[in-house]
Amino acid sequence: xxxxxxxxxxxxxxxxxxxxxxxxxxxxxxxxxxxxxxxxxxxxxxxxxxxxxxxxxxxxxxxxxxxxxxxxxxxxxxxxxxxxxxxxxxxxxxxxxxxxxxxxxxxxxxxxxxxxxxxxxxxxxxxxxxxxxxxxxxxxxxxxxxxxxxxxxxxxxxxxxxxxxxxxxxxxxxxxxxxxxxxxxxxxxxxxxxxxxxxxxxxxxxxxxxxxxxxxxxxxxxxxxxxxxxxxxxxxxxxxxxxxxxxxxxxxxxxxxxxxxxxxxxxxxxxxxxxxxxxxxxxxxxxxxxxxxxxxxxxxxxxxxxxxxxxxxxxxxxxxxxxxxxxxxxxxxxxxxxxxxxxxxxxxxxxxxxxxxxxxxxxxxxxxxxxxxxxxxxxxxxxxxxxxxxxxxxxxxxxxxxxxxxxxxx
Amino acid sequence: xxxxxxxxxxxxxxxxxxxxxxxxxxxxxxxxxxxxxxxxxxxxxxxxxxxxxxxxxxxxxxxxxxxxxxxxxxxxxxxxxxxxxxxxxxxxxxxxxxxxxxxxxxxxxxxxxxxxxxxxxxxxxxxxxxxxxxxxxxxxxxxxxxxxxxxxxxxxxxxxxxxxxxxxxxxxxxxxxxxxxxxxxxxxxxxxxxxxxxxxxxxxxxxxxxxxxxxxxxxxxxxxxxxxxxxxxxxxxxxxxxxxxxxxxxxxxxxxxxxxxxxxxxxxxxxxxxxxxxxxxxxxxxxxxxxxxxxxxxxxxxxxxxxxxxxxxxxxxxxxxxxxxxxxxxxx
Numbered sequence: 130x131x132x133x134x135x136x137x138x139x140x141x142x143x144x145x146x147x148x149x150x151x152x153x154x155x156x157x158x159x160x161x162x163x164x165x166x167x168x169x170x171x172x173x174x175x176x177x178x179x180x181x182x183x184x185x186x187x188x189x190x191x192x193x194x195x196x197x198x199x200x201x202x203x204x205x206x207x208x209x210x211x212x213x214x215x216x217x218x219x220x221x222x223x224x225x226x227x228x229x230x231x232x233x234x235x236x237x238x239x240x241x242x243x244x245x246x247x248x249x250x251x252x253x254x255x256x257x258x259x260x261x262x263x264x265x266x267x268x269x270x271x272x273x274x275x276x277x278x279x280x281x282x283x284x285x286x287x288x289x290x291x292x293x294x295x296x297x298x299x300x301x302x303x304x305x306x307x308x309x310x311x312x313x314x315x316x317x318x319x320x321x322x323x324x325x326x327x328x329x330x331x332x333x334x335x336x337x338x339x340x341x342x343x344x345x346x347x348x349x350x351x352x353x354x355x356x357x358x359x360x361x362x363x364x365x366x367x368x369x370x371x372x373x374x375x376x377x378x379x380x381x382x383x384x385x386x387x388x389x390x391x392x393x394x395x396x397x398x399x400x401x402x403x404x405x406x407x408x409x410x411x412x413x414x415x416x417x418x419x420x421x422x423x424x425x426x427x428x429x430x431x432x433x434x435x436x437x438x439x440x441x442x443x444x445x446x447x448x449x450x451x452x453x454x455x456x457x458x459x460x461x462x463x464x465x466x467x468x469x470x471x472x473x474x475x476x477x478x479x480x481x482x483x484x485x486x487x488x489x490x491x492x493x494x495x496x497x498x499x500x501x502x503x504x505x506x507x508x509x510x511x512x513x514x515x516x517x518x519x520x521x522x523x524x525x526x527x528x529x530x531x532x533x534x535x536x537x538x539x
Numbered sequence: 540x541x542x543x544x545x546x547x548x549x550x551x552x553x554x555x556x557x558x559x560x561x562x563x564x565x566x567x568x569x570x571x572x573x574x575x576x577x578x579x580x581x582x583x584x585x586x587x588x589x590x591x592x593x594x595x596x597x598x599x600x601x602x603x604x605x606x607x608x609x610x611x612x613x614x615x616x617x618x619x620x621x622x623x624x625x626x627x628x629x630x631x632x633x634x635x636x637x638x639x640x641x642x643x644x645x646x647x648x649x650x651x652x653x654x655x656x657x658x659x660x661x662x663x664x665x666x667x668x669x670x671x672x673x674x675x676x677x678x679x680x681x682x683x684x685x686x687x688x689x690x691x692x693x694x695x696x697x698x699x700x701x702x703x704x705x706x707x708x709x710x711x712x713x714x715x716x717x718x719x720x721x722x723x724x725x726x727x728x729x730x731x732x733x734x735x736x737x738x739x740x741x742x743x744x745x746x747x748x749x750x751x752x753x754x755x756x757x758x759x760x761x762x763x764x765x766x767x768x769x770x771x772x773x774x775x776x777x778x779x780x781x782x783x784x785x786x787x788x789x790x791x792x793x794x795x796x797x798x799x800x801x802x803x804x805x806x807x808x809x810x811x812x813x814x815x816x817x818x819x820x821x822x823x824x825x826x827x828x829x830x831x832x833x834x835x836x837x838x839x840x841x842x843x844x845x846x847x848x849x850x851x852x853x854x855x856x857x858x859x860x861x862x863x864x865x866x867x868x869x870x871x
Contacts, residue, residue: 170841205840210697210792211784215831218590235696239790242700258696303687304694332687 160198161452161460163189163445164225166216166240167232167255169205172359175390177232177255177437179203180428184438185229187424188445197457199449206231210239217243226250226461227448230441234258234305244269250464252448254440257305257358257386259527262491266534269464271471271490274408274440274481277309277386278527279496279520283406284383285316287498287518288352293381293404294320297350298327299341299365301357306332309385310356325350332357338365342372351381352404358386367399375402389435392501392513400513401503408496408525409436409480410514420479433511439480447476447486484522489534496525563738567869571817579723589715590787595827596726597784602807602819603733604776609805610814611737612769613749617672617801618659618679619777622652624796625682626778627785631698632691634786641704641712645725645782652778653771655682660770664763667752676798683796697792701785718787725783729776734816736772745769806844810851812858815871821860 165185167177182203189199202225206213213236217228221243228244231237232255244251245267252271253261259276285296296317300306306329314324325348328341342365345353353369355362362384374380384391387405411421411433421434424442428434434442451470452460460467468490476484476492484494499514507513529537564572579596583589601623608614626648633644663674686692693699703712712718736742747755748762755762785791794800803826811822826844833840855862864871 207840209794210699210790211788211794212830214788214790215590215594219588219831222588222590235792238696239699239792242789304696331684 159196159457160200161227161449161457162200162202162225163227163229163448164216164220165201165203165229165441166206166213166220166236167203167230168208169203171208173208173232173255175394175432176388176435177230177441178429180432180434180438181230181255181441183428184424184434184442185445187427188442189449192446192449192453195453197452201445206233206236208233208236210235212236214239214243218247221247221249226452227252227464227467229444230254230437232256232437234260237261238265241265241267241270244464248464250448250460250467252444254444255437259532262487262489263527263532263534266489266532266536268490268536269468271444271468271486271492273444273492274436274494275406275496276491276526277305278312279408279525280385280406281309281312282316283496283498283518283520283525284354284385284404285313285322286320287406287520288381288383288404289317289320289322291498291517293352293383294322295350296322296324296352296354296383297345297348298324298354298356299338299345300327300329301332301335301361302329303332305358306356310354313354313356313383313385327356332361335361336364338368339372341365342369342374346372346374346380351379352383353380354383354385355387356385362387363391363395366395366403370399388437389511389513390432393432393511397502397504397507397513400501403501404498404517405501406496406498407436408494409434409439410497410499410516411439411511412514413497413516414482416479416482434480443476443478443480443484446478447471447474450474487529489529489532489537491526491529491532493522493526495522496520563734565870567864567867568816568871571871575817575820576727579727583716583719589719591827591831593715593719593722593787594784594831595824596722597780597787598804598807598823598827599820600726600729600783601777601780602804602811602823603730604773604780605804606808606813606815606819607733607736607776608769608773609808610818611742611749612745612766614664614766614770615668615672615805616663616675616770616773617805618675618677618682618798619774619804620796620798620800621659621679621682622656622774622777623781623784623800623804624686624791624793625655626652626781627791627795628686628692628698629778630782631701631785631791634704635698635701636691639704640708641706641721641786644704644786645779648782648785649775649779652781653775655778656771656774657767660767660774664766664770676801679796679798679801683793683798686793686796692791692793695793697790698785699790701789701791703786703789712786722783722787725779729779730820733776737816741765741768806848808858810847810858812861812864812871815858815860815864817871818858818860822858825859 165182167181168174169178186201189201217240227250229252231240231253234256237253237256251269254273257277259278261272298310300310328344330341355365381404383404392400451467455470472486481494484492486492498518500517582592605619608616629651630644630648633639633647659678663671705711744760744765752762807822807826808819810825812818860871
């Protein structure tokens, strides 16, 4: 078939006629609108993505109609802070009351500034940076399930207690990698372990990790810490598995920023023996199992909820409780007031159990150190984790006084 | 001086008449310009979202600056994001840390981008075609890695919470509509400047170089000097566009120095119409509108963008405005 201009134009016109599901209805007085902004096309799609939107919708449905309706919309920020800022401004200006999720630290911090400027509510679930409740903390913002401090403390400190007392870091050579390496190293030393050395690889654009892995092997450290994220983490784990370090050498790999969805993608053959920290695992207790089995059929690709998507559920529920408590007009008027109400109420849901929202916006829940099971130990899909250590909620996160958050008066 | 010999420059017949209408516009161009002006003035009152319009204008200016090189000198720079992004970083740093007023921050962004363009252009114009493109890309990647590592850019997080400040120390720009008028003014000045450059004697030499560089050389023009000046002008304007954008959004990030941004500006210019005065603006409008209004469709944005690009290359090789102009037998 030859391509004609006329044909292309006709197809284009026909496509433009299709009803596009643009949910840009006008803000109604009695509707609370929640905008879930995350990565729907890039590397964090499986961690947050469409399932994050669905989980917020499930929470809104289960909350039911208590005198107001709830509308949940989603959009892709493409991991670009400028796209995120633009979208956040537009959403807040056009009647979205709360923005949720926002993985990728740079986007998460950027939206933080917009929420503050517009005095709206903002709950970050997916971003890692502990600056959100540190120097850049805001009265309009809550940070839900994890941050870099909590990951470093659990994976660094708890790992040493579990026997991994000598470390070598493979670090992405940029601010995020350095911070992760530094924080984790401090916890390793504080717990009585030793850091044997580190190697920094150029970021981005490194896909061959073999020379760095050889250096790590030569250090004879018991634990190799991967201070990187996303595709780099996956690549380095695959290559370490190729070298057979974990199976033959008895070395443990500590991925400092990794999610169960990544393990699902890697497979247990490659991922076995990995050590990582999360604050949610579907198979943790009876409540989390019941919750996860209930929502699983509704999620894309029948994924189990992970830390971030479950966090979206928990955050939406808690936010709606606060809105119901103070009334729709008051909560539309001031994001700070909603956040204050949320801080005054205890968090309680099936996914995370009990938690509290601290003055600086930090949610306090326990963190868990997991080891990935071997294929033999696993009974089937999503049966991936063995619990190694639990850090209680009071100890899991950075103490209030150390965060340099301007909201906290000493 | 070579530039005094303008009469010797080979020009196409239609371009000789081009210098007639107002401000060097031909009649159809002038009408289009009036349409553009009407749009600029009317759009924020027609319910269009000002921040979106500002984004559109920033990218429009960026695409016009890029078009100055590829459309009129025939140089495909594949590293224009470096000047765009660096302009943004410098303006952000100046406004946030040094505390300059917005107009000075924008000028500083443009000046640094011009300096960068002078150095990079000086290196790159020694080669032609694909080699030129590769050198500009390589240099732009160096800028990218510099921005990843340099402390003042904030690495992955970028420079955030850049204040819009007060214009001339007097007019508060934090309301979107005040900022919009400033951006519209910057865009118009940049746009008219480009138009003036293209239709000046200097612009005639640029076009002569595009058509036949050895012949321009044989007529006594030092073509390298002309190319370098065009390169510097283009990068300075790209820097101004980036600087304005960072003030609008209050953020300057790695996205703007990434090579994908260099690709995006090529896409905008191609979709709109290479070597047309208004084409890049239309192209930027199409791409930015797509990214903006289709964001809610998630992963489909990139697919649709790719589809449009393929459609343009297959069937509308002159770009949207280029095709319209060819159909109406006018220059736009």
